[in-house]
Each structure stands twice: as structure tokens, then as C-alpha cells.
Amino acid sequence: MLIYQIITLILITLPNTISQPTYLYSICPNNTSSSNNTQYQTNLNTLFHSLSANATTNPTGFHYTSVAPFTRDAVHGLFLCRGDQNVTTCSSCVSTATSDLQDTNCPNRKVAMTWYDECMVRYSDISFFREMDQIPRFYQVNTQNVTGNETRLVQILGNMMNNLIYGAANGGPDKKYATDIIGYTSLQTLYGLAQCTPDLSIIDCCLCLTIGIGLLPINLGGRTMLASCNVRYEVYPFFNRADNLTLLSSPPPTFETSNSNAHNNSVKKSIKVIIAIIVPVVAASAIFLALCVCFINKKVKNRDTVVTQTDGEDFKDVECLQYNITTLQNATNSFSNENKLGEGGFGSIYQGALSDGKETAVKRLSRSSAQGVIDFKNEVLMVAKLQHRNLARLFGFCVEGDEKLLVYEYLSNKSLDKFLFGSDPFSCSNMVSEPRLRPGFDKFKSGSKLCHQWRAWEKWTDGVPLEFMDQTIKDSYSSHEIVQCIHLGLLCVHESADKRPTMATIVMTLDSSSVTLHMPDEPAFYTKTRIESKSAKEVGSDQLVSKSVHWSVNSTSFSEIEPR
Known part of the structure; x- marks a missing residue:
């Protein structure tokens, strides 16, 4: 009876045991160093804390965020956990990766990337959101040579990689991940896995995986880890099945690790895989393109015929x-x-x-x-x-x-x-002040825009930005979206061009709710016209009154996050 209780206790506690993540490789260029006491390092610490905290509750296993994105000390980062990992394992891996990046793997670096078997973490001083990056990268090769029919292996791998590319690229906005299992011989089975960062488009994901597969030689296993995607195949199970039952892994064989772009002796073999993969992908792309052309032509034919005739006549009359x-x-x-x-x-x-x-x-x-x-x-x-x-x-x-x-x-x-x-x-x-006007073009500044500009700034500083919204359409949009657009608009009219957000940052901000925005400054063409009598008496007519505003909409707080 005592033995039975001990065995039961062991079985209950085993699922709660979290194994340490398996470290693979890190890349941190030596020309991107920073001192330990800089503002960038402070922002980096804030980024690591944000990534680790998000990993504890994020079921998708992916998160991209930025700290101080509109400043020279901006830092951008993400984590991507393997698609079969649960929140607990993902959180443990991200926490270990961020800690090791700071302490041992890449201390005092502005750009770095680290891979573990369960996750990868990347950060940089330049935004890479929605960018397909094949560098940095590294690959591992199974040193066991093919003993059976190599032609059959090439055919099977080609079919598997096609399935993986299609499945991962079409995985959806939250997780671009796919696995596949195909029998090779009566005694051996091939297991494959492919994954892209979810911010990539379908085309970029296909391209990234195709590049990664092209680096793999014909062996009994190998993997390629790129900045935006990864692909792996083995003759033993190394991932969890869709039914959440963990496959028992056989002891992995010896691997050779390399981050060099030089070709090895198996280049000729890898060409066969590339051909087997690219031909179906190109054919599918051609079919997709043909469908798009047919759709566009149909849209054009449905246009008003009067407009079509007018366009032709106008082009002739341009002379x-x-x-x-x-x-x-x-x-x-x-x-x-x-x-x-x-x-x-x-x-x-x-x-x-x-x-x-x-x-x-x-x-x-x-x-x-x-x-x-x-x-x-x-x-x-x-x-x-x-x-x-x-x-x-x-x-x-x-x-x-x-x-x-x-x-x-x-x-x-x-x-x-x-x-x-x-x-x-x-x-x-x-x-507002009256700018003088020469011809009505080139450096012309619209007066109505100036009016809207100072009015938006007044409402923002008063803590009531929603009053700037047209009341007739106010209920058609969420309060958060309205405030976010006003915030971005005020940042875009900053007097200093260096402090204005780039289009990439704007798109990233609108697509992600986790981007931290700094508070806008007074617009370049703003002239304050309302001065409270009490404040004017206290500070004098030649001084500006500055007031801090904190407000919330629908119980959602909007504030500037500063690193500790």
C-alpha cells in the first residue's frame, strides 16, 4: 500500500516538473556593443522584463514589442516559442533566454539573437516587425549518412517540405506552425517541423522556409534556424503531437553546428530537395497569380462604362x-x-x-x-x-x-x-498666427490643418481628446482607436523631424497594442490662445503653463512606460 502511494505521488508531481530549456546557439555582432550604464541598456532591461512577463500568459507563443520606439535609444524585441510548447514551458524558456543574453551569451550588445530547442529570443536597435530576415542564421546536420534508397528519401523529403511550407504559411495570424510524419522505410519514420514568426505574410513565410530548406543536405536529419523561421526533420520524434501526448524521443545523434554560409560536401544533394520543393511552390504561386488577374479583370469590367470612356478622352486632351x-x-x-x-x-x-x-x-x-x-x-x-x-x-x-x-x-x-x-x-x-503666403503650392501649409492641429493639442492637454472626434461618427469606432490615432497624429507634427515616427513604426503601432508611445510635445505651429487668469497671474505672461494629464477611456489606462 505504501509503495502504491509513493508511485501515485510521483505520477502526480511529474507533469509539474519543468525541465531546463536546451540551449542551441547565440549570435551577437561585436560591432554593436553598448556600455552597461547607458539608456539603451536600461531600455533593454525593460524589454526583457516585458517579454518574460508576456510569455507567462500568452497562449500564442509569440510577442513583439518596443521600448521608447521614437527615440535614438529605441530597442525592439520578440520571442517565438516552438508551436507545440505550452505556456509554462514557453515562459521558462523565454525567462532563461533573456537572462542568459544579459549575463553570459551576449552581454552589452545592441543586437543579439539566441536559439533554444523550445524558443528563440531576438532584439535590435532597429525595428524588424513584419520583416522577413534570413540572417542571422545557423544550421545543424545529423552526421548519420543515408543507408537506404537515397532517391526515395529525396522524394519523401520533398513531399514533406511542401506540406510543411503550406501548413506553416497558412497557419493564421496567431501561429504559423506545422508538423508532418511520413514513413520512410518499414523501420524508419521521418518527422518534420516548420515555423515562421506570425508577423510574416504568407509569401514571406514561404520564402523564408524555402531558403532554410535549401541549406539542408540530404542526411537522416537536420535543422536550419533563421531569424524569421526555422525548419527541422529527423528520423525520431522530437515534437509533441496535436493530441498533446508527448512522443518519447530516442537519444539524439551527434550534431555538427555551423553558422558559416560556406557549402559543404552535400550541396549536390540539397539541390535535389530544392528542386523538389520549388517546382510545386512555383506552380501554386502561378495558379494563385492567375486567379488574382482574373479577379482584377472582373473588377475592371464592372466599372461604369462612362468613366472608362471619359478617362480615354481626358488622356488625349492632356496635350x-x-x-x-x-x-x-x-x-x-x-x-x-x-x-x-x-x-x-x-x-x-x-x-x-x-x-x-x-x-x-x-x-x-x-x-x-x-x-x-x-x-x-x-x-x-x-x-x-x-x-x-x-x-x-x-x-x-x-x-x-x-x-x-x-x-x-x-x-x-x-x-x-x-x-x-x-x-x-x-x-x-x-x-492662430498668420503665416504669409507666396504661391499656393510647394511649401504651402493648409490653414485648416493648423486649426485642427491646435484644437487637437488643446483637447489632448485638457485630458478630453475624444471631444476632438466628430460627434456624428463618435460611436462608430472604439475609444482606444480614436485616442491612438490622435496620439500618433500629434507625434507626426513634432517640430523636430527626428522625433516624428516612421511609417513602419506607425503601422506597427496600429497593429499592436503593446507598443509604448512617448507623450507628444507642443506642435511646431501651435499658438496658445487661452490662458487661465489664475495661472497667468502666478507665472507671468512670458512663461508657459505645463500641466500633466492622466486619463483613461473605458477603464483602459493610457500612460507612458518608462524603464526603471
């Missing part, structure tokens, strides 16, 4: 808007400096007068522009269709040799609100 170079040279006094109104990133602008007395502003595009003539004419046609009282009219264009010119109507110097509002006493000029 009617063309001026010759001599006419514009005479109008601008051969583009003299006396007639020059300004210069922007795309060229210079000159004031001119045509023979009929019409005043114009001629924009002479830079000769370094790579825009073709057809694209240029299409753009002219599109701009010419735009008619609005607040837009400078396009009279025509000129294309001769390497010269490309646009002819606009000339707008004389006036206050911006005169063009936008006329004599309206409630114009922006009563609330």
Missing part, C-alpha cells in the same frame, strides 16, 4: 494643356533670379506673365527627378481636374528635353485666412 519652352522662358525672363519666388525639394518657382497678360507661377522641376514623361502627364491630368477655390489652378505644363515645368495661377501675397475664409470674423487668424 491641350501643353506650353512650349520658349513661351515660358519669355514669361519668366529666362527663369531669372529676379523672377524667382522660392525653391523647394522638387524644384524652383518663378513668377511670370504670359502674352495674354495672365500672371502665372512656373514650377521648374529638378532635373534629377526620376519621374517619366507618361507618369508626369498622368499627374498633370489628375491635378488639372482638381477645382477648388482654395487651390491654385493648374494652367498647363511643359515637357521638352530634360525640362519638366508646371504652370500654375499666381497668388499674390495675402494673409492665409483671406484665401480660406474671406472676411469671416471667426477665421483662423483670430486664433
Whole structure:
């Protein structure tokens, strides 16, 4: 009876035992070092803490996050656990990986990546979200040579790898993971596994796995670990089945580890696998492309026939808007400096007068522009269709040799609100400073945008950003999405271009709720118009009043996360 109780106790406690993760390899370039007391290192510690904490509750086994993403000390990182690992095992592996990266494997590095049998962790000072990266990478090869029919092995591996690529790439947004089991001989079975980071597209996942498979020679096992994906096959079970029953692994054979890109003696064998994999993938891609073309053609045919006819006629009529170079040279006094109104990133602008007395502003595009003539004419046609009282009219264009010119109507110097509002006493000029205006293009700043800009900033600092939303559509969107868009908008109008978020960061922020945003600063063109009398008396008219705002929407707090 006592023995029975002891055995029962052992069986109960065994599932709760967490084995240590199996370390494989780490890569940390020597040219990306940082000192231990820098702000980057502080942000890195915060990142590791965030990854470890997320792994304890994340059932998908994948998480990407950033700390201080809009600063020079930004750090971006992710973890990816093997698709068959539960939350407990995944959390243990991520915790071990982040700890070892800091202490032993890659201390004081700005870029590093480490692989374990159960997970991988990666971080960098450059964002890599949704990027298919095949480097850094390493591979392991089973040293046991093929003893049976090698041709049959190549065929079986080709079929298995095709199944793995298709299954992993189409795994969904949360987990791109697939396994496969195929019999090789009466005594041997092949086990395969492939996985991509879920942020990759289907095409990028297929490409990454194809590259990884191409590095594998024809042996009785091997694996390739890339930055964005990994693939492995063995003649013994090494992953958990879908029914959550762990397969008993036989003792793994000896492996050779290499991070070199040099080819080994099995390159000729690996070519067979590549051909067996790429041919079906290319065929499937061609079928998919054909279906897309048919769908697009169907959409085009369903367009209104009147619009189609009008587009053709307009393209023919674009030639009617063309001026010759001599006419514009005479109008601008051969583009003299006396007639020059300004210069922007795309060229210079000159004031001119045509023979009929019409005043114009001629924009002479830079000769370094790579825009073709057809694209240029299409753009002219599109701009010419735009008619609005607040837009400078396009009279025509000129294309001769390497010269490309646009002819606009000339707008004389006036206050911006005169063009936008006329004599309206409630114009922006009563609330914001009045920028002076030359021609209505190039470095033109829209007055209405200035109004919206300072109004958004006022609502933000008052702690009521939702009041900036149009009340008629307020209930059509979630409060969190509205606040997130306003937050990004204020960051995009920062006075310093270096502190504005990149498009990649914006996309990453909108797709992920875990990205940390720093609080926006006062916009460049903001002029404070409301000064509380009490505050003005206390601080004086020449000082700015700064107030900290903390608010929440639907019980969701929005705050700036700073590392300890």
C-alpha cells in the first residue's frame, strides 16, 4: 500500500516538473556593443522584463514589442516559442533566454539573437516587425549518412517540405506552425517541423522556409534556424503531437553546428530537395497569380462604362494643356533670379506673365527627378481636374528635353485666412498666427490643418481628446482607436523631424497594442490662445503653463512606460 502511494505521488508531481530549456546557439555582432550604464541598456532591461512577463500568459507563443520606439535609444524585441510548447514551458524558456543574453551569451550588445530547442529570443536597435530576415542564421546536420534508397528519401523529403511550407504559411495570424510524419522505410519514420514568426505574410513565410530548406543536405536529419523561421526533420520524434501526448524521443545523434554560409560536401544533394520543393511552390504561386488577374479583370469590367470612356478622352486632351519652352522662358525672363519666388525639394518657382497678360507661377522641376514623361502627364491630368477655390489652378505644363515645368495661377501675397475664409470674423487668424503666403503650392501649409492641429493639442492637454472626434461618427469606432490615432497624429507634427515616427513604426503601432508611445510635445505651429487668469497671474505672461494629464477611456489606462 505504501509503495502504491509513493508511485501515485510521483505520477502526480511529474507533469509539474519543468525541465531546463536546451540551449542551441547565440549570435551577437561585436560591432554593436553598448556600455552597461547607458539608456539603451536600461531600455533593454525593460524589454526583457516585458517579454518574460508576456510569455507567462500568452497562449500564442509569440510577442513583439518596443521600448521608447521614437527615440535614438529605441530597442525592439520578440520571442517565438516552438508551436507545440505550452505556456509554462514557453515562459521558462523565454525567462532563461533573456537572462542568459544579459549575463553570459551576449552581454552589452545592441543586437543579439539566441536559439533554444523550445524558443528563440531576438532584439535590435532597429525595428524588424513584419520583416522577413534570413540572417542571422545557423544550421545543424545529423552526421548519420543515408543507408537506404537515397532517391526515395529525396522524394519523401520533398513531399514533406511542401506540406510543411503550406501548413506553416497558412497557419493564421496567431501561429504559423506545422508538423508532418511520413514513413520512410518499414523501420524508419521521418518527422518534420516548420515555423515562421506570425508577423510574416504568407509569401514571406514561404520564402523564408524555402531558403532554410535549401541549406539542408540530404542526411537522416537536420535543422536550419533563421531569424524569421526555422525548419527541422529527423528520423525520431522530437515534437509533441496535436493530441498533446508527448512522443518519447530516442537519444539524439551527434550534431555538427555551423553558422558559416560556406557549402559543404552535400550541396549536390540539397539541390535535389530544392528542386523538389520549388517546382510545386512555383506552380501554386502561378495558379494563385492567375486567379488574382482574373479577379482584377472582373473588377475592371464592372466599372461604369462612362468613366472608362471619359478617362480615354481626358488622356488625349492632356496635350491641350501643353506650353512650349520658349513661351515660358519669355514669361519668366529666362527663369531669372529676379523672377524667382522660392525653391523647394522638387524644384524652383518663378513668377511670370504670359502674352495674354495672365500672371502665372512656373514650377521648374529638378532635373534629377526620376519621374517619366507618361507618369508626369498622368499627374498633370489628375491635378488639372482638381477645382477648388482654395487651390491654385493648374494652367498647363511643359515637357521638352530634360525640362519638366508646371504652370500654375499666381497668388499674390495675402494673409492665409483671406484665401480660406474671406472676411469671416471667426477665421483662423483670430486664433492662430498668420503665416504669409507666396504661391499656393510647394511649401504651402493648409490653414485648416493648423486649426485642427491646435484644437487637437488643446483637447489632448485638457485630458478630453475624444471631444476632438466628430460627434456624428463618435460611436462608430472604439475609444482606444480614436485616442491612438490622435496620439500618433500629434507625434507626426513634432517640430523636430527626428522625433516624428516612421511609417513602419506607425503601422506597427496600429497593429499592436503593446507598443509604448512617448507623450507628444507642443506642435511646431501651435499658438496658445487661452490662458487661465489664475495661472497667468502666478507665472507671468512670458512663461508657459505645463500641466500633466492622466486619463483613461473605458477603464483602459493610457500612460507612458518608462524603464526603471
